[in-house]
Amino acid sequence: QQQVKQSPQSLIVQKGGISIINCAYENTAFDYFPWYQQFPGKGPALLIAIRPDVSEKKEGRFTISFNKSAKQFSLHIMDSQPGDSATYFCAASTILTGGGNKLTFGTGTQLKVEL
Amino acid sequence: ETGVTQTPRHLVMGMTNKKSLKCEQHLGHNAMYWYKQSAKKPLELMFVYNFKEQTENNSVPSRFSPECPNSSHLFLHLHTLQPEDSALYLCASSQDGYSGTEAFFGQGTRLTVV
Numbered sequence: 001q002q003q004v005k006q007s008p009q010s011l012i013v014q015k016g017g018i019s020i021i022n023c024a025y026e027n028t029a030f031d032y033f034p035w036y037q038q039f040p041g042k043g044p045a046l047l048i049a050i051r052p053d054v055s056e057k058k059e060g061r062f063t064i065s066f067n068k069s070a071k072q073f074s075l076h077i078m079d080s081q082p083g084d085s086a087t088y089f090c091a092a093s094t095i096l097t098g099g100g101n102k103l104t105f106g107t108g109t110q111l112k113v114e115l
Numbered sequence: 116e117t118g119v120t121q122t123p124r125h126l127v128m129g130m131t132n133k134k135s136l137k138c139e140q141h142l143g144h145n146a147m148y149w150y151k152q153s154a155k156k157p158l159e160l161m162f163v164y165n166f167k168e169q170t171e172n173n174s175v176p177s178r179f180s181p182e183c184p185n186s187s188h189l190f191l192h193l194h195t196l197q198p199e200d201s202a203l204y205l206c207a208s209s210q211d212g213y214s215g216t217e218a219f220f221g222q223g224t225r226l227t228v229v
Contacts, residue, residue: 034218046218103150
């Protein structure tokens with residue numbers, strides 16, 4: 001059972017355009033929603049994150065929109081650049097009883113920004 | 116770099132071999148993780164250690180055996196693997212598991228089982 005559904009699987013955007021990636025979750029116990037960016041040959045790196053009591057968070061060209069009632073959240077990349085070409089993963093986090101966090105990931109979106 | 120180092124970067128092993136993956140974090144974190152990344156599938160949590168104690172085993176087959184001798188080092192011992200175990204194995208670390216703590220990932224070990 002996939003608890004975090006991500007779409008689209010791939011996305012091609014023109015330079016300067018807006019990239020939008022959507023995610024939906026089922027488990028209401030999730031309490032933290034990060035987005036990770038992964039370049040080929042690298043591990044995922046945190047891009048931006050949001051808590052469920054906030055509806056929007058913006059950091060530079062990256063914005064997360066969060067709809068708690070719909071259990072959906074999305075990543076918007078404004079003024080997309082070729083350097084943004086990467087795979088993006090949404091995730092949802094829960095705290096483990098014994099310590100540590102469990103991240104449940106979406107399947108990823110491969111973004112290509114063309115000149 | 117993220118401060119999480121994994122070795123080796125690439126590993127090819129036969130189904131009867133025994134090998135180990137190593138992870139070291141230099142971030143002073145208390146929690147360490149093993150994730151599996153397969154093509155076309157979500158990253159999947161395998162094991163979690165917090166202050167050297169295992170706090171999560173996500174129904175991982177016993178042919179994968181983790182070891183955490185201290186908060187800075189994490190190993191994944193592999194034996195009698197199957198070809199379907201071929202994947203990118205990622206190690207991560209985080210500060211103690213309060214809500215909103217960031218997980219830092221290593222670059223991964225690309226494992227091929229032949």
